[in-house]
Amino acid sequence: MDGYDDATYGDRFAAVYDDWYGGITDAGACAALLADLADLDHDAGGGPVLELGVGTGRLALPLAGLGVQVVGVDTSEAMLAELAAKPGGDAVELVVGDMADPPLGDRSFAVVFVAYNTLFNLVDPADQERCFASAARRLLPGGSFVVEAFVPAPGQAQQAVAPRTITADRVVLSVSQTDPGRQEAMGQYVDITEAGIALRPWHIRWSTLDQLDAMAARAGLVLADRWADWERTPFGVDAPSHVSRYQLAP
Numbered sequence: 001m002d003g004y005d006d007a008t009y010g011d012r013f014a015a016v017y018d019d020w021y022g023g024i025t026d027a028g029a030c031a032a033l034l035a036d037l038a039d040l041d042h043d044a045g046g047g048p049v050l051e052l053g054v055g056t057g058r059l060a061l062p063l064a065g066l067g068v069q070v071v072g073v074d075t076s077e078a079m080l081a082e083l084a085a086k087p088g089g090d091a092v093e094l095v096v097g098d099m100a101d102p103p104l105g106d107r108s109f110a111v112v113f114v115a116y117n118t119l120f121n122l123v124d125p126a127d128q129e130r131c132f133a134s135a136a137r138r139l140l141p142g143g144s145f146v147v148e149a150f151v152p153a154p155g156q157a158q159q160a161v162a163p164r165t166i167t168a169d170r171v172v173l174s175v176s177q178t179d180p181g182r183q184e185a186m187g188q189y190v191d192i193t194e195a196g197i198a199l200r201p202w203h204i205r206w207s208t209l210d211q212l213d214a215m216a217a218r219a220g221l222v223l224a225d226r227w228a229d230w231e232r233t234p235f236g237v238d239a240p241s242h243v244s245r246y247q248l249a250p
Contacts, residue, residue, distance in 0.1 A: 017082070030230040031059065031065070032230075047111070050070075050113070051113055052119075053115075054094070065091075072093070072095065073102040099131065110144070121204060129215050148244075149207075150241045157181070158177065158178045170193045184204065185203075186201070217249075220249050224247045226245070
C-alpha cells in the first residue's frame with residue numbers, strides 16, 4: 001500500500017482502537033495464561049514478559065495488574081501515549097521500536113508474545129522471520145514465544161465495500177481487497193462525520209500454520225502447545241484462530 005509504513009496503523013487507529021477492538025478476545029484469560037507461563041520458578045516468582053505490538057495496552061495492563069513485569073514495544077508513539085495515559089499505564093515499560101527486532105539490548109524474557117494477528121502487520125515475510133529469530137534470542141531457559149492469529153482459509157481474490165457504523169452523526173465504511181495468492185489483505189476504514197473525514201488504513205500479510213512452524217524451526221524453536229484460544233481450548237481443524245506456544249529446541 002503506497003504511503004503506508006510501520007507506524008501508520010497505530011497512528012491512525014490509536015484514537016478509536018479501544019472503542020472498536022477493546023473486547024475482541026478475553027483479555028483476562030490471556031493475562032492469566034501468560035502470567036502462568038512467565039512463572040518459570042515458583043519460588044522466585046514470574047519472569048519478565050515482552051509484548052510485541054503492545055498498542056494501547058489491552059493485554060499489557062491486565063497482565064501488569066497481576067504483578068508481572070511487562071515491557072511493551074510498538075512503532076506507534078500515538079498508541080503508546082494512549083497506554084501511558086491510562087490508570088496503571090506507568091506499570092508497563094514502553095519502548096518505541098520495530099517489533100521484528102526491538103531495541104532492547106541483551107535483555108531476556110520468560111515470555112515474548114504477539115497477539116491478535118499483530119504478527120501479520122509485518123507485511124514482509126522476511127520481517128516475520130526476523131521477529132521469530134529475535135524472540136528466540138530473548139527467551140530465558142524454559143521461556144515461551146506465544147503467537148495468537150487467525151487460521152487462514154482458502155479463498156478467492158475479493159474486493160468489498162460495506163458499512164461498519166451508521167449513526168445520525170457518523171458513518172464508517174470498510175473498503176478492502178484480499179489477494180490469497182500473495183497472502184495479503186489491505187483496506188481503509190473511511191470515518192465520516194460533520195467535522196470531516198478520517199482515513200484509517202490497514203495492511204496485513206498472513207502466514208499459515210505450517211509457515212509459522214517453519215519460521216519457528218529456522219529460529220531454533222519447537223511447537224510446545226497449540227490452543228484454539230487463551231482459555232486453552234484444544235485446537236481443532238475447524239478452529240478459526242490459534243494460540244501457539246513455541247520454546248527453544250532441546
